Structures are given as C-alpha cells and as structure tokens.
Amino acid sequence: MRFWMSNMEAILYTTLLLFMIGTVNIFSASFVESGQTMHDSYYYLKRHMMMFGIGMIALFIMSRIDYRKLKKLISLLMILTIGLLVAVHTHGIMINGAKRWVNLGFQFQPSELAKLTGLMITAGYLGPIIDYGRRVTLLSTPFYVTVILAGIVYKQPDMGTAVIIIGVCLMLYLIAGLPKQQLFVLLGGGSLLFIYAALTATYRAERIYAWLNPWAYREGIGYQSVQGLLAIGSGGFFGTGLGMGASKFYYLPEGHTDFAFAVLCQEMGFFGVIIILFLLSTFAYYGIRIALKAPDGFGKMLAIGTVILIVGQAIINMAMVSGLIPVVGVPLPFISFGGTALIVNLTAIGILINVGRQAAIFVPGESQSAPDNSRNTRLKLARQARTLSRVK
Numbered sequence: 001m002r003f004w005m006s007n008m009e010a011i012l013y014t015t016l017l018l019f020m021i022g023t024v025n026i027f028s029a030s031f032v033e034s035g036q037t038m039h040d041s042y043y044y045l046k047r048h049m050m051m052f053g054i055g056m057i058a059l060f061i062m063s064r065i066d067y068r069k070l071k072k073l074i075s076l077l078m079i080l081t082i083g084l085l086v087a088v089h090t091h092g093i094m095i096n097g098a099k100r101w102v103n104l105g106f107q108f109q110p111s112e113l114a115k116l117t118g119l120m121i122t123a124g125y126l127g128p129i130i131d132y133g134r135r136v137t138l139l140s141t142p143f144y145v146t147v148i149l150a151g152i153v154y155k156q157p158d159m160g161t162a163v164i165i166i167g168v169c170l171m172l173y174l175i176a177g178l179p180k181q182q183l184f185v186l187l188g189g190g191s192l193l194f195i196y197a198a199l200t201a202t203y204r205a206e207r208i209y210a211w212l213n214p215w216a217y218r219e220g221i222g223y224q225s226v227q228g229l230l231a232i233g234s235g236g237f238f239g240t241g242l243g244m245g246a247s248k249f250y251y252l253p254e255g256h257t258d259f260a261f262a263v264l265c266q267e268m269g270f271f272g273v274i275i276i277l278f279l280l281s282t283f284a285y286y287g288i289r290i291a292l293k294a295p296d297g298f299g300k301m302l303a304i305g306t307v308i309l310i311v312g313q314a315i316i317n318m319a320m321v322s323g324l325i326p327v328v329g330v331p332l333p334f335i336s337f338g339g340t341a342l343i344v345n346l347t348a349i350g351i352l353i354n355v356g357r358q359a360a361i362f363v364p365g366e367s368q369s370a371p372d373n374s375r376n377t378r379l380k381l382a383r384q385a386r387t388l389s390r391v392k
Contacts, residue, residue: 007293008063008356010286015334015349018279021272022260022335023048028243029263030256030337044256044337051339055346062350066358067302070351074124078145081117084110085152092156100156109340111153111161116344118146118165119172119305126176127298136176138186143169159197159204160328164313171308172301211326224259227252228321231262239269258329260336261321276314276335284311287352293359306352310345 004010027045035041084102088110092099101107125142128134146169154162170186178186199205203221210222218226231247234240245266248255255263264272284307291303310333317332319325331338333345 004286006356006360007286007289008353008360011283011290011349011353011356014279014283014286015346018276018283018334019052021264021276021279022332023052024242025260025264025267025335026256026337028245028267029248029260031243032248033250033256047339048337048342051342052346055343058343058347059350059353062347063353063357065354067299067351067354068296068358070120071124071298074120077117078121081110081114081149082152084108085114085149088156089152098156098158100158106339109338111156111158111165112338112340112344114149114153115161115165115168115309116348118149118169119309119348120302121145122169122172123298123301123305126172126301127296130176130297130300136173136178138173138178138182143173154197158329160316160330163328164309164316164330167312168305168308171312172305175304176301207326211323214323224253225323225327228259228262229323231259231266232322235266235269235272237270239265239267239272242267256337258317258327258331258336259321261318261332264335265321280311280314283307287311290352290356290359294355295358299355299358303352303355306348309348 004013023045026048027042030044031041034043040046087102088099091102093101093103093107095101100111101109121142125140126136129136146166150162150165153165174183197204206217206221210217210220210225214222214225214229216222227247231245231252234246240246245263247263247266252259252262264276268275287303287307287310291300291307294300294303313330313333316325316328316330317336320327320330331341333341
C-alpha cells in the first residue's frame, strides 16, 4: 500500500506536517511572553505565518525552475551572501549580545542564507566531478569560499551556524569520495580547531563546563540546560497537554526558539517526540530516494545536501536540548521560531522537489518517454517503407 503518489509528494506533505506541529508548539511556547512584552499573544504566531507564506512562495518557484539553471546564479548568490554577512558587522542589529540580523523591512538573518549558499557552492563543484569520475579534493576554491562564509558567521559570534555551514559542505565531500589521507588530516585539524574555538571564548568554555555538570551551574550558565531537562522529564509519555506546560511561564529561556523541542516534550510527551522522529525519518528516506534517482551529480548533491541540512540540524538541536552535546544555538527546523530559517528551509525543499520532478521526467522507462519511443519507431518504419518502394 502506497501512502504517496511520488517522492516529491512525500517530501511536501511531511514538511507541512512538521510545520503544523511546529506552529502549534510555537504559539503554545510564546503566547505568555508575547502577551506580556508585546501586548499581543499572537505576535510570534503572526510573524511565523507571514514568513511561512513567503517561504511557500519560494518553495513553489524553486520547484518549478529547473535546478540546473541555478548553477548560473551561484556566483551572484555567493556575492550577495557575503555582502549581507559583512553588513551584519557594520549595520547589524544587536540581540542578546550578538549581531546576527540586518533590517530589510523585517529582521533578516544572513547566516541562515549562508547555509544554503554553502550547500549550492559545494554541489555546483562536486556535481561535475561525480559525473565525470574525477578525483575529489578539499584543495579547491569552493571549499575555501565555504570556509570564508563559516568564518564570517563564526565572528558574529555564532559557532553553531558556522559548524552547520562547514559540516554540510564536508559531508558532501565525504559522500563524493574524499581521499582517506585528506579525511584523516581533516579530522585531526578539525578537532584541534574545535578545541581552540571552544576554549578561546570564555562563554563557550563555560557552556562546556555547564554541559558536563549542568546542575552545578543551574543558577547561571547552566540554567537553560537544567530547565530544558526538567521540561523534557516532566512530559511523560503523553505530555501535560497542549498549552498546559509550565516551562513557558519564564522558567525556560528561548522556549519558542532554540529550546522549542523541550516545550514539545513537556506538552506532547514521548508520543510527540516519536511523531517528530518518524516525520524526520520519512523526510530523510524520500529525500535520499530523490538523490539516488537524480539525473546528474549536481542534482544528487543538492538533494542529499538538503536532507543533511534539515535532518542534521534537527539531530543537533534535539541532542543539545537533551544534554547530549553543549548548547550551540541551532534551531529545530519547522519546530523552532525563526523567520529567516523557515524561508531558507522551504526554499531548499523547493529545490529538492524540483530535483525529484526532473528525475521523474528523465528516468528511463517512465511513462513520459513511451509515446516518443513508439513515435520514433513508426517514423523509422515509414522511412524504410518509402525506401523500398523507390527501389521497386
């Protein structure tokens, strides 16, 4: 029994289901704070829906434009992204001690765009290499550009997003067949760089200490982690009920953004978590199916990169909120509030759907090709018949 007509339909409906669950969760997690600080309990919900509308327009456009035409726009997208990232440092909006947003009529976060830009730059480079069986190497301009994007984001400071940008790029290199020698050098150098980045900033070092023993820092840097764990633990199997969780009453900071998963666990319980994991697994399964059927290497890298971008962020966020890794400030796609992230994620999914549509058109044996083949056969037989008649 098939639940979906196609891989693309599965991706779209899975995304919409995640969005609907996330919308309920965002409203439940934010209505107390927004009611008291913004004098509008629906403030975050309305902004969330507005960004969803923009994102769905982007999804529709990207799903209709042949993804291979996007190659011509990669350089322009790269210049635009770097320009916006530089603008953050000169004209950015300071929130919670970090400059990560610029005012474009609404608060836009260029680091989210940098995730998609890094993905497209990497896919544009690795695609032809896969098609022609060439040797993959990190010593390439696209990799250097992606490192620059991650470096600018790291300086905002936003180490979590920088890790996502470079992480998606490296995963694609590994999938494309990165040589073992470069892999070992990468692992060693990456480990040293991570230790350096974590320990050179005081707040990052404190986060690691709080991660190792959050209860010892529960009145300070570990407060958010402790409250997140308490919210998760109090949910039980079926949760306390939608809107009935206590964490939103100023117990859990950032309950509608980075720690939205904790609110979901408290109000929907383990049952809600299973639904989220099932939907993410379904997304990954059908996304990989699209990648395997893609007409060319560029499509394969775009598809698998989108899966890594969405599911990878989800894994990191859930691990962070659950205390398995330090707090790194990575949102949970479609479940956490974040306008720019929502638009970018929906745009990436539009590209993924487009890869699937092109694969359905060009896969041998599809019904679309049958009429052409039979017509060509008839034309060939007609030409042969005319030739024989002339001979006679």
